[in-house]
Amino acid sequence: MTMTEALIDLQGISRTYRNGELSTTVLHDLNLQIRQGEFVAIMGASGSGKSTLMHLLGCLDRPTTGRYLLRGQDVASLGRDDLARLRRETFGFIFQSYHLIASASATENVEVPAIYAGLQRLERRERAESLLTGLGLGERLRNKPSQLSGGQQQRVSIARALMNDAQIILADEPTGALDSQSGKDVLALLAQLHSQGKTVIIITHDAEVASHAQRLIEMRDGRILRDSGAVPVAGAPSPDNPENAPSPAAGEHREQAVASTLADAGEAVRMALRALRANVFRTVLTLLGIVIGVASVVVMLAVGNGARQEVIERISSLGTNLLLVRPGAPNTRRSQDGSTNTLMPLDAELAGQLDNVIAAVPEMSGRATLRAGNTDYQTQITATSPALPLARDWPVARGVFLDEEDNRRYAAVTVLGSTVADNLFGAGADPLGEYVLINNVPFQVIGVMAPKGATPWGADQDDVLFVPLNTGSLRLIGQRHLNSITVMIDDLTQAEATQEALRQTLLQAHGGVEDFQIRNMASLLENVADTQNTFTVLLGSIAAISLLVGGIGVMNIMLVNVTERTREIGIRVATGARTRHILQQFIVEALVVSAIGGLLGVAFGLVFAAGLQTLGTAIEFTAGPVLLAFGCAFATGLIFGYMPAHKAANLDPVVALSAD
Template identity: 50%
Template sequence: MRGAAPNVPLIALRGIRKRYGGNGSGRPQVEVLRGLDLDIHQGEFVAVVGSSGSGKSTLMNLLGCLDRPSEGSYHFDGHDVASLGADELAWLRREAFGFVFQGYHLIATESARENVEVPAIYAGMPEHERAQRAAALLGRLGLPDKLENRPNQLSGGQQQRVSIARALMNGGRIILADEPTGALDSKSGAEVMALLRELADAGHTVIVITHDREVAAQARRVIEIRDGEIVGDSAQGTAPILSGQTLPRLDMAEAAQAGGASFAADVREAARTAWRGMRLNRARTGLTLLGIVIGVASVIVMLAIGEGARQRVVQQMGTMGTAILYLGSRPPPTGGPAGMLTPEDLEAVAALPEIRRVLPVIGDPITVRYGSADRQVYVFAASEEMPLVHHWPVALGRYYTDAEDHDLAPLVVLGHKAHRHFFPDTPNPLGKQLLIGHSPFEVIGVMAERGADSGAQDYDDMVFIPYRAGRARVYQVQTQPDYVVVEAASSADVLPAERAMKALLLSRHGREDFGIGNAGARLQAEAATRQSMTVMLGLIAAVSLVVGGIGVMNVMLMTVRERTREIGIRMATGARQRDILRQFLTEAVLVTVTGGAVGVALGVLIAAVLIAFTVPVVLSVTAMAGAFLCAVATGLVFGYMPAKTAARLDPVVALAGE
């Protein structure tokens, strides 16, 4: 539906009353407006004059849809304003009204051009278009060289001109000027009134609120208000004095759509405003960011250290075998002699489907000599499958074969440290002869460096000989292996393999004269424990993120309090509640995004330092991304309450704030 017929008043007030206090508020009820009736037609130049406390500013707030009456009706262009929701009222303020305040009410951090652009931002005008229009308006009002000046760089008269330009940005069909000359010298005041007369002549509806009768006399119609009542109206009983031009009337049907700025435009504007605020308040911003930075860096470093420890365990599991069990003889729990593990027992165990390999081992410290060097060395006699079972590669030369084991070949493979001990000046000892006990053995290989397992002798100090050759040449008195290393088919088969072996040997021996040690399960449990510790470290570090989030919330609440008047200005120029919510929520997120990025960089730097000091650290892209996203989520969660507080502010209260 289009605007009402031309003879219908643009603004029609009937029985308007406005009360403050009472209704359980704890304050006495005060009635400021007392049953006002008022019609204002399009194109009128009206002055509302009255002393301080007469209710004229309250009337302006009601006319500009910044406040609602306690009683009575307000029809704008024939439509009942009481039926409009918050977003529809924002649309009406944005499209119909332009406010010119006594205190200018310019946003201190924005330039003159940016202040003028504010209403167009919430109207959804493209950035380049609104910049051109703002520049044109400022040029028209005599400020072409002040576009980038901030309010504190402008005189009072110049600030009021910026305020008028802002009022005209979206068309300014109705200019509401509250004491427009009150804070100006006489020359600047005269210039402002001349501008308002020009606007009235151009077809704008101009309503000036003033206590100065000389200012009011320059309007075409003067309404006097006293104690909340209209006591005089120069147009009473006469036809309204209109300008020769008219502006197109609003299509009130568009209020229901209340489109306004797009989400992207809102976020872009909020991010720009937030970034400028962060730069202008560097010290406070730095302290706010500190909690987020420490939180993100702590999460990254703690998880990296935990993952490093876990992977070290996994590496040990890889060298020892994640599916290793140990089988040996022992006396049965009920008493009696120890059992005997026969070759037939080992063949039966190897035939189980849960078992991949069976490795009998004989080992003891034996005197090993080379030239004048001799040493007690653990001589490890096992089959050719030892490197496969223990996932342990040969670094130099080769390992002996099954055929050589069957032929009782006197061959030896050295551990890494044994090589350095017996052949310190010989990088390649292959072909050399070692005397193990009383038998010579030829060196055919050197194992890769492995390191000691927890609670075990250092494998790098050992030498390795074939199992059968060891029994024949070194361990002649051995009737069975010292122990048997059993590799399950997979890490998932460790426990089933243990149960199957136990059942098999019980059926063969008739008693439990053997013991099974489950190394794979122990290692997996240790890895799981390390994983739990990593998670716990991450959660402890995440607490600092929460603390940082609380800091963000406190600062955002302080920001809302400091920028209450700015919020009122934005609402007066057409910002919807969702626009204000998005702005402050975006600011909170920008703080945490910045803190998160710095925290990631700091975490990587600390991890690099720890790596330089040989601390096992494994950086995870997932952990870094997770910590960063948690920081952003912290901004959303802890920024929501301050943003909601800002969005729910009453425009009139906000404009009166400091």
């Protein structure tokens, strides 16, 4: 029988709680030493300060004044994470109200301290099941706390206290909520633990329970009223013995395990999914906000990109290597008084002679009434040159186009657009060789153009017929001036230089008067693309607001989650969770919600966009919007999950454990 050095040494400990200007001192100048291997009962009535003393002993709370030495080290010098390591490796807590995590099974509850100690999943599962089986709960391993009796829950609590082979067992009213037989069983287990060399400290108000201990300390009004004194312990190991405490190498190894294992996303995600399953309805509501936000981003950007691409394709169908010359001074509207009638066929001939110009196509247009058989139809006439199909990239579907001979001899021949052909002769009919009266002048149909579609501004390009330039000028339209000249260039990199050369040529031909306008179709395409990009960004911004609202919903739900699970946080802290563990857990939960919501949102968005596409809406599916939407959802979870996580990580363990 030996007397060892003090394992726990309290010197002048006081604890005062403050609420505004009101202060309450719960412990008064306590001096207490507890040695390794003792079985101590701290007894007192409610309000005597015994539970506060237990919280101080277990490093769940800090004294207001005095020193607490554990194995000779001043606990006040330790930070939050160092205290967490102490609770994880030195103390095992057995609470009166069990403090089990409601959503976890018995095995999972017992595993909690080992998770924070960095024990591998298989190892901790085997150890937890072994401890529970040894305590008679081998058939209750998968049961949740609500499926266990009070005595069984307390045994789970004891198994959890033993999970990391704690040297000090702190039991707060361990039999207070149990029937007499379960209470005896628990006390027998505590005695057995003491016989194995554990230091056991029981907090109780029951003299019968206290009688099982070797040493009795009575408290009243925050002071030690009586102490029966330390009892020599048979073969008690010295706290200075390296075999009795984790070596620095072991401690370092554990910290490395925590860094490598607990940071593992798989473990954090498993805990997050279990927590989210505990309240499915709330989780679904949270997901709904993210799903709507992400789906909105996907659909809006797909619609915006589709509209942009459609407009670009329509403009591109007109040709991007074109310079369009129109009459009238730059930045002026065309008038009806003839002042814009400034382009002549000679201008087209001069333009066609410039370097880098493939063709210059003169065009004059007007309206006419057509008749074929008993069918009348009104459309647009365009008198032009044979180079139009080349410049416009508009092939002839049937027959041939106009040639120079037709123009030279003022031939009465025409080429129909597909819309005109269908309206005059019927869809699928062959009009080649037939005659059409144009303003009562018969013209023979020598060709039908391939369908071109609508312009970017919605006009039907196929609702037109073409005649030779000279024929149209003399016999149909009755004018010499041109409505436009389309100049096709060869090298787009020389577009600006060619445009300036054309401008100078026309200025010289017009006596130095700039009574014409030149538009570069490539520049027009760029301007339209920029406009459509702005439109897409606007749509994306509107959708992003939905995602922002969903993110705020995540934050609100997570804040509620923290409030409701305050006691669980206290349990995790009491079993050794460090600040970063709690922070990580709640951030991962927010990320899991956002990730699931993001995936569902992307899926629903793609399905909805596909539905719009089948209804005729222009849609363009690209990976960019999908990745952007999912990335935003993930970032939303990270940003909006941090505040609740930070709040949870900084909760006082004593306050958290006492929460309802």
